[in-house]
Amino acid sequence: MQTFFIVAILALGFLITFQIAKASEYVAVLRGLEKTRKQTNKINGFLLLVFLIAGLIGVYYCNEKLKGKILGDPASDHGVLIDRMLYITLIITFIVFVITQVALFWFAYKYQESDKRKPYYYPHNNKLEVIWTVIPAIALTVLVGFGIFYWFKITGEAPKDAMQVEIVGSQFKWEYRYPGADKVLGKKYYREISDAKMNPLGQLWDDPANHDDIYVAGEPMHLVVNKPVKLVIGAKDVIHDVGLPHFRMKMDAVPGTPTTMWFTPTKTTRQMKEETGNPNFVFEISCDQMCGAGHTGMRGEIIVESQEEFDVWLAGKTPQYITANPPKSTGVAADSASTGSVQAKDSRIAQLNK
Numbered sequence: 001m002q003t004f005f006i007v008a009i010l011a012l013g014f015l016i017t018f019q020i021a022k023a024s025e026y027v028a029v030l031r032g033l034e035k036t037r038k039q040t041n042k043i044n045g046f047l048l049l050v051f052l053i054a055g056l057i058g059v060y061y062c063n064e065k066l067k068g069k070i071l072g073d074p075a076s077d078h079g080v081l082i083d084r085m086l087y088i089t090l091i092i093t094f095i096v097f098v099i100t101q102v103a104l105f106w107f108a109y110k111y112q113e114s115d116k117r118k119p120y121y122y123p124h125n126n127k128l129e130v131i132w133t134v135i136p137a138i139a140l141t142v143l144v145g146f147g148i149f150y151w152f153k154i155t156g157e158a159p160k161d162a163m164q165v166e167i168v169g170s171q172f173k174w175e176y177r178y179p180g181a182d183k184v185l186g187k188k189y190y191r192e193i194s195d196a197k198m199n200p201l202g203q204l205w206d207d208p209a210n211h212d213d214i215y216v217a218g219e220p221m222h223l224v225v226n227k228p229v230k231l232v233i234g235a236k237d238v239i240h241d242v243g244l245p246h247f248r249m250k251m252d253a254v255p256g257t258p259t260t261m262w263f264t265p266t267k268t269t270r271q272m273k274e275e276t277g278n279p280n281f282v283f284e285i286s287c288d289q290m291c292g293a294g295h296t297g298m299r300g301e302i303i304v305e306s307q308e309e310f311d312v313w314l315a316g317k318t319p320q321y322i323t324a325n326p327p328k329s330t331g332v333a334a335d336s337a338s339t340g341s342v343q344a345k346d347s348r349i350a351q352l353n354k
C-alpha cells in the first residue's frame, strides 16, 4: 500500500511538473520569448543569492551542531601532530572556500544580463593565470610538506625504549602478542598456525625467543601510559587495518607482510573516563578496511594504564609456549602447573630456555 502511494505521488509530481512546463511554454509564446527569458534570468540570479546565503548558514549550522560529536583531544603524541595538521588544513581551506563561494555566487547575481551594460570580452591574462596557479601551488606545497615531515616521524624508527606488541587481524577478530622478558617477538611461520595445536599465531617453538611470548585474545590490549609502543601488525587471511581513532593512527594489516607504526599513549583509560565524563569510555581498535561480512563487528579495545598495573596484568599470563607444550615430566614442574603461580611459571620458562 505504501509503495503504491509513493509511486502515485511520484507520478502526480511528474505530471504537475510537466503541465507547469507546458503552461509556461504557452505563456512564453503569448508574452513573447524575449521577455520571459529576461524574467527567468532575474529569478535565477536571485535564487543564486539565496543559495549562497542559505548554504553559508547551513555550513555554520552543521558546524555548531556537530562540533561536540568529534573525538575530542588526541590521546597520543602523534595525535597532537595529526590534529594540528588537520586544523591548519581546515583553516586554509575554509578561508578559500568562503572567498571563492561568495565570489562565485555574488558575481553570478551582480553581473547577470542587463540592458544597461554590454559584456566585455576578456579572454586571457597571463598575470592572473600565474597568480592563481602559484598561490595554490605554494599553499599545497606547504601542506604536503608538513604531511611528509609528520609521516616520516610517525612511520619512522621507534625509540629504543619502545615496548613491542604484535597485533594480528583475521575475519573477524584481533589477537595480540607480547614479547615477554627478552623483549623479542619469536619467529612465526604461517603453516604452523593451528588452533588444535594451541598455536593460533603460528609461532615456531624452536625459536627460544618464542618461549616467553604472551598470547592475548578475547580481551583488550594493554598499553603503558607515556611509554612509546611499536605495533607489529599482521593479518591471517585478508587485508585488515588497525584503526586507532583516539590516537589518530591507522595502518593496514597485510597477510605475509608485517607493517609497523609507533606512538606514545599520553592518557590512561581512567583519565579519559574523567575527561569525557563517560564511565564506559574505551580506546577503540576499529578495522578500517572492508574485510568481509563481519567487518563492522571487528572491534578491539585498548586499556592504557600505569606501568605497575600493566606489570600485574602481564604477570598473570602464561606464555603460549607452555600452554601449547605442557611439561610432560612429573615433579616440580607439574606441581607448579597446577598452582599456576607467577614464580613457578618463571622457573619453568628458565628451565625451558636451558
Ligand SMILES: [Cu+2]
Pocket: 169, 170, 239, 240, 241, 287, 288, 289, 290, 291, 295, 298
Ligand atoms: Cu578487518
